[in-house]
Amino acid sequence: xxxxxxxxxxxxxxxxxxxxxxxxxxxxxxxxxxxxxxxxxxxxxxxxxxxxxxxxxxxxxxxxxxxxxxxxxxxxxxxxxxxxxxxxxxxxxxxxxxxxxxxxxxxxxxxxxxxxxxxxxxxxxxxxxxxxxxxxxxxxxxxxxxxxxxxxxxxxxxxxxxxxxxxxxxxxxxxxxxxxxxxxxxxxxxxxxxxxxxxxxxxxxxxxxxxxxxxxxxxxxxxxxxxxxxxxxxxxxxxxxxxxxxxxxxxxxxx
Amino acid sequence: xxxxxxxxxxxxxxxxxxxxxxxxxxxxxxxxxxxxxxxxxxxxxxxxxxxxxxxxxxxxxxxxxxxxxxxxxxxxxxxxxxxxxxxxxxxxxxxxxxxxxxxxxxxxxxxxxxxxxxxxxxxxxxxxxxxxxxxxxxxxxxxxxxxxxxxxxxxxxxxxxxxxxxxxxxxxxxxxxxxxxxxxxxxxxxxxxxxxxxxxxxxxxxxxxxxxxxxxxxxxxxxxxxxxxxxxxxxxxxxxxxxxxxxxxxxxxxxxxxxxxxxxxxxxxxxxxxxxxxxxxxxxxxxxxxxxxxxxxxxxxxxxxxxxxxxxxxxxxxxxxxxxxxxxxxxxxxxxxxxxxxxxxxxxxxxxxxxxxxxxxxxxxxxxxxxxxxxxxxxxxxxxxxxxxxxxxxxxxxxxxxxxxxxxxxxxxxxxxxxxxxxxxxxxxxxxxxxxxxxxxxxxxxxxxxxxxxxxxxxxxxxxxx
Ligand SMILES: Cc1cc2nc3c(=O)[nH]c(=O)nc-3n(C[C@H](O)[C@H](O)[C@H](O)COP(=O)(O)OP(=O)(O)OC[C@H]3O[C@@H](n4cnc5c(N)ncnc54)[C@H](O)[C@@H]3O)c2cc1C
Ligand SMILES: NC(=O)c1ccc[n+]([C@@H]2O[C@H](COP(=O)([O-])OP(=O)(O)OC[C@H]3O[C@@H](n4cnc5c(N)ncnc54)[C@H](OP(=O)(O)O)[C@@H]3O)[C@@H](O)[C@H]2O)c1
Numbered sequence: 180x181x182x183x184x185x186x187x188x189x190x191x192x193x194x195x196x197x198x199x200x201x202x203x204x205x206x207x208x209x210x211x212x213x214x215x216x217x218x219x220x221x222x223x224x225x226x227x228x229x230x231x232x233x234x235x236x237x238x239x240x241x242x243x244x245x246x247x248x249x250x251x252x253x254x255x256x257x258x259x260x261x262x263x264x265x266x267x268x269x270x271x272x273x274x275x276x277x278x279x280x281x282x283x284x285x286x287x288x289x290x291x292x293x294x295x296x297x298x299x300x301x302x303x304x305x306x307x308x309x310x311x312x313x314x315x316x317x318x319x320x321x322x323x324x325x326x327x328x329x330x331x332x333x334x335x336x337x338x339x340x341x342x343x344x345x346x347x348x349x350x351x352x353x354x355x356x357x358x359x360x361x362x363x364x365x366x367x368x369x370x371x372x373x374x375x376x377x378x379x380x381x382x383x384x385x386x387x388x389x390x391x392x393x394x395x396x397x398x399x400x401x402x403x404x405x406x407x408x409x410x411x412x413x414x415x416x417x418x419x420x421x422x423x424x425x426x427x428x429x430x431x432x433x434x
Numbered sequence: 435x436x437x438x439x440x441x442x443x444x445x446x447x448x449x450x451x452x453x454x455x456x457x458x459x460x461x462x463x464x465x466x467x468x469x470x471x472x473x474x475x476x477x478x479x480x481x482x483x484x485x486x487x488x489x490x491x492x493x494x495x496x497x498x499x500x501x502x503x504x505x506x507x508x509x510x511x512x513x514x515x516x517x518x519x520x521x522x523x524x525x526x527x528x529x530x531x532x533x534x535x536x537x538x539x540x541x542x543x544x545x546x547x548x549x550x551x552x553x554x555x556x557x558x559x560x561x562x563x564x565x566x567x568x569x570x571x572x573x574x575x576x577x578x579x580x581x582x583x584x585x586x587x588x589x590x591x592x593x594x595x596x597x598x599x600x601x602x603x604x605x606x607x608x609x610x611x612x613x614x615x616x617x618x619x620x621x622x623x624x625x626x627x628x629x630x631x632x633x634x635x636x637x638x639x640x641x642x643x644x645x646x647x648x649x650x651x652x653x654x655x656x657x658x659x660x661x662x663x664x665x666x667x668x669x670x671x672x673x674x675x676x677x678x679x680x681x682x683x684x685x686x687x688x689x690x691x692x693x694x695x696x697x698x699x700x701x702x703x704x705x706x707x708x709x710x711x712x713x714x715x716x717x718x719x720x721x722x723x724x725x726x727x728x729x730x731x732x733x734x735x736x737x738x739x740x741x742x743x744x745x746x747x748x749x750x751x752x753x754x755x756x757x758x759x760x761x762x763x764x765x766x767x768x769x770x771x772x773x774x775x776x777x778x779x780x781x782x783x784x785x786x787x788x789x790x791x792x793x794x795x796x797x798x799x800x801x802x803x804x805x806x807x808x809x810x811x812x813x814x815x816x817x818x819x820x821x822x823x824x825x826x827x828x829x830x831x832x833x834x835x836x837x838x839x840x841x842x843x844x845x846x847x848x849x850x851x852x853x854x855x856x857x858x859x860x861x862x863x864x865x866x867x868x869x870x871x872x873x874x875x876x877x878x879x880x881x882x883x884x885x886x887x888x889x890x891x892x893x894x895x896x897x898x899x900x
Contacts, residue, residue, distance in 0.1 A: 184445065184483075184896045185445065185860045185896060186444030186445050186483075186830055186859035187444075187835055189836060189860060189862075191862075191896065216862070216863065216864070267895060268895055315489075317489045318448045318470070318489030318490070319447050319488045360448070361435075362435075362447050362489065
């Protein structure tokens with residue numbers, strides 16, 4: 180079942196949570212190029228860079244801004260309702276917020292670690308459930324969850340971030356199953372190392388990809404019936420192996 | 435929740451489906467609609483999402499008997515169908531009052547032996563009276579008889595507040611309901627004038643044309659001689675033969691037109707689907723090769739063969755596709771799109787460009803139909819306008835389809851044309867508001883009849899009609 184409003188896969192409305200996310204904006208831009216006409220960028224402080232807004236407007240979209248803080252779950256239901264009121268039925272919701280702190284800092288300051296986990300996992304739980312409620316009620320729509328290979332098998336080099344992603348990935352799969360039959364669906368995206376703002380200054384891992392590649396893969400998944408997307412695709416089989424690698428070897432991996 | 439689609443089987447959405455038997459039941463159901471609202475559904479023959487309401491309530495009106503029509507005191511030259519299920523009543527002048535759930539198939543079956551025919555029939559008999567009014571459907575006689583709404587004398591409409599309105603063509607709500615795609619309320623009943631016929635057969639002229647110019651010319655010059663006309667275009671023919679067509683044009687036959695053996699039972703009418711498409715819908719059955727073969731065979735043989743004053747039954751003349759039950763499944767699980775637009779007279783160049791584009795793109799279309807429209811109705815959202823209309827089926831899986839149709843939309847809009855809502859499943863809200871100039875007027879009337887927006891459909895949301 181394709182849960183889009185148009186017979187040919189066309190999408191009209193998009194809500195981006197973490198409205199300045201590089202990956203998120205790349206997905207939104209593609210959707211607008213393909214005909215999406217109402218977009219909401221929800222970010223802390225309710226702002227987005229003028230150039231991003233203008234680019235989307237030039238492509239024909241009406242762009243709305245809203246204030247959204249992933250760390251304040253009590254505001255999430257209201258935000259989703261505001262989005263539906265402004266955009267109409269939500270065709271695609273993309274929670275793209277996230278923070279990638281360094282494990283060294285987390286080791287030093289557990290409070291920072293807990294705060295980031297509250298964004299990377301807790302924020303996705305409240306925003307995801309709030310969005311799912313709307314999608315279920317409207318009987319269609321897609322939630323795109325940006326998980327990561329970091330959560331498929333957690334590594335010692337970034338196990339706080341990784342474990343939050345592991346939690347998010349499990350949450351997204353459970354939510355997908357709970358939405359089964361409602362007309363709404365969840366697409367779980369598992370990128371590897373993405374060369375972009377979030378990873379600036381880090382040495383790219385093997386099989387790293389660009390932001391554009393992630394966005395393209397998401398668009399393909401929206402058109403198909405796929406529920407899980409690995410970017411690049413060969414990370415799927417690679418991680419099937421990684422998962423069964425003996426712990427003693429896994430632990431010694433450099434990163 | 436039930437997953438619903440239109441005839442094209444694209445974009446399914448879940449809804450709570452209820453089947454009211456009476457106006458009272460329908461009114462009671464309206465009070466139970468939640469935030470996602472409600473829309474009526476007939477036999478689901480619109481191609482797209484007009485009779486769907488994701489997450490909301492859909493009223494299947496095929497069992498709807500609005501009134502328990504009083505049929506006492508009718509003699510046998512008149513008639514009725516009452517007692518369980520949708521009913522209708524015929525008066526001696528050919529005025530039929532039918533509950534909205536009655537199908538045109540049932541009406542034809544009942545009325546034909548009494549010498550009456552529906553004023554307008556679409557390319558399928560399996561539509562309800564409610565659906566025919568809500569889409570203001572047109573038939574092969576549009577160039578002389580306009581669309582269904584032009585023949586309706588009155589409507590009974592159940593509105594959002596639970597009251598029933600008797601509407602006539604003097605009411606603006608009447609013309610917002612005709613062509614209003616179910617968004618003004620639930621049509622309970624319609625009274626319309628039927629056409630007297632002497633036989634159940636058609637007398638038909640079939641001819642072929644070389645190319646599009648000749649097709650347009652022949653239709654413009656001689657369509658007026660026939661009550662019913664249509665051209666089937668061979669989209670697979672390119673080059674000099676682009677737009678070559680088979681014209682089938684005819685009238686109701688008089689007894690004298692019939693061979694003696696038919697004259698005995700001159701009002702016989704009993705069509706049944708001859709074949710059934712397999713339920714497991716093999717995706718590739720209607721592929722380029724089979725459609726090419728079909729088109730070549732049809733054009734080559736001009737089935738029915740070219741000729742003058744051929745005698746044909748109602749079903750093969752008006753409803754050739756009803757001969758295969760469930761033929762829409764043959765397009766496979768991705769479904770198909772029907773693209774139907776109209777452009778005014780004078781925009782023949784646009785028509786040519788579109789045909790060239792479609793035939794150049796190698797579009798696989800089972801039947802491509804061209805028709806000349808006559809005058810429209812005062813209905814604000816009615817589709818037909820004096821000019822040309824082209825309709826074709828395209829598998830949704832055809833690559834590059836979305837972009838190509840958006841491009842065609844732009845040409846159609848620039849030519850002052852529009853897309854038919856009963857067939858649409860993919861145009862944009864911007865295209866809609868650019869091409870239906872009376873949309874705001876309709877919205878205003880609709881808002882007065884339904885201030886809280888109770889009536890809503892996937893189509894209404896997609897095209898931002900409300
Ligand atoms: C093979 C084929 C050929 C066709 N050829 C033609 C043609 O030549 N000309 C043409 O004009 N159309 C044609 N159509 C389209 C068809 O005539 C219309 O879509 C018609 O509206 C279908 O009627 P339905 O009862 O199936 O209604 P549905 O498809 O169930 O509903 C169509 C619309 O009518 C509304 N509606 C239905 N019942 C009611 C009611 N009781 N009260 C209020 N609203 C109601 C629905 O809300 C919806 O908006 C064709 C369709 C097919 C499948
Ligand atoms: N880049 C990668 O290698 C990679 C790999 C796999 C998965 N992912 C995931 O993909 C998603 C998008 O990443 P990206 O590459 O687009 O990174 P990005 O450009 O850094 O975007 C992340 C966004 O999250 C926002 N954010 C952080 N904390 C927030 C909070 N409390 N409330 C609201 N917004 C908050 C940031 O907002 P500010 O603008 O205010 O900082 C930023 O715009 C993330 O979930 C990330 O984990 C990324």
